[in-house]
Amino acid sequence: GDSVTQMEGPVTLSEEAFLTINCTYTATGYPSLFWYVQYPGEGLQLLLKATKADDKGSNKGFEATYRKETTSFHLEKGSVQVSDSAVYFCALSDRNNDMRFGAGTRLTVKP
Amino acid sequence: GAGVSQSPSNKVTEKGKDVELRCDPISGHTALYWYRQSLGQGLEFLIYFQGNSAPDKSGLPSDRFSAERTGGSVSTLTIQRTQQEDSAVYLCASSFLQGLSSYNEQFFGPGTRLTVL
Numbered sequence: 001g002d003s004v005t006q007m008e009g010p011v012t013l014s015e016e017a018f019l020t021i022n023c024t025y026t027a028t029g030y031p032s033l034f035w036y037v038q039y040p041g042e043g044l045q046l047l048l049k050a051t052k053a054d055d056k057g058s059n060k061g062f063e064a065t066y067r068k069e070t071t072s073f074h075l076e077k078g079s080v081q082v083s084d085s086a087v088y089f090c091a092l093s094d095r096n097n098d099m100r101f102g103a104g105t106r107l108t109v110k111p
Numbered sequence: 112g113a114g115v116s117q118s119p120s121n122k123v124t125e126k127g128k129d130v131e132l133r134c135d136p137i138s139g140h141t142a143l144y145w146y147r148q149s150l151g152q153g154l155e156f157l158i159y160f161q162g163n164s165a166p167d168k169s170g171l172p173s174d175r176f177s178a179e180r181t182g183g184s185v186s187t188l189t190i191q192r193t194q195q196e197d198s199a200v201y202l203c204a205s206s207f208l209q210g211l212s213s214y215n216e217q218f219f220g221p222g223t224r225l226t227v228l
Contacts, residue, residue, distance in 0.1 A: 034216070044154075044202065044219040089154065098167055099144065099204075099217055103153035 002027045006090045006102030013080055013109050021075040021105045023064075023090035031092040033057075033066050033073040036101070038087045047075075047088070080109045113137070115220035117203050123226045124193055132188045132223045136205030143186050144206075144217060145178060149199040157201075160186060161208065193227045200224050 007022040025031065035047040035057070048057030053068035062077045073090060090102040116135045124130050136143050145157040156170040160180040171177070175193075180186040190197055204217035 036219075043221045044204075046216055046218075049216065098156065098159060100156065101146075101154040 002031065002092060002094050002098070002100050004090050004092055004100050004102040006088075007105050008103070009087075009105040009107065011105060011107045013107070015082055015109055015111050016079045017109075019075070019077040019080045019084075019107070021088055021090075021107070023073045023075065023102060025071050025073065025090075025092050027071075027092060027094055029094050031094045033064070034091040034093070034099075035062070035064055035073070035075050036089040036091060038089070038104075040086065044089065080107070082109045082111055085109045115203055115205050115218050117201075117220040117223050119223060120221065121224045121226075123228065125228050126195060127192055129189065129191045130193055130225065132190075132201050132225070134186045134188070134203030134205075134220060136184065136186070136203070137218055138184075140205035140207050140218075141183070142206045142208045143180055144204045145186070145188050146202040146204070147172075147199045148202055148222070154202065157188070190225075193225075195227045198225055198227045 003026045005024050032051045034049045036044045037047045038044045048059040050057040050066035053066050056065045064073050064075045085108050087104045087106045089104045091099055093099045118133045143160045146154045147157055148154050158165055158178050159167045162183050163180050175191045178188045200222040202222045203220045206217045
């Protein structure tokens, strides 16, 4: 079945460092891809999305490009802030409308 | 408008008791999802409703778990004879599905933290 594999954490960075969180997927069809974020003490919220190959999702300085050839959707940010400390989840949704999430990657940004 | 709401926010119960968790989706959302998030783990898909029917029940961990949705709105997740391994945060999400589109943005509730003693 469809699945998502994402980089294991935790990840600890200094403020203004470059961030990459890897995500790869397995799917039989053409899924939509998502990154969700869970800030401390809060619920999950959508960070960005891409619905077809080569689409780039972006929000709050984060970007991810839907790469069909490498079945990847890596999350990147050029300069992280302390306020970006959270757990990040990669996810996919297929035509069956199921959503499959990765295990989550905890990011801690130190001042 | 109001987001997805869940109740209770916290539930502590004794092993062997039954519990019922409630989810109120965003008004007009056709699909509703239940997930479980155990400490330090990712999200485990439990069940999904389209309207009042559940096309995919594959994630329910055992026959102690059941869920229903009535009126295309509120859903309840019931866990019978709770065990300590059922302790987790149970998350509900809703979305507005558009035909066969795979675009499926889900909006999450704050979760119910269940502790089984």
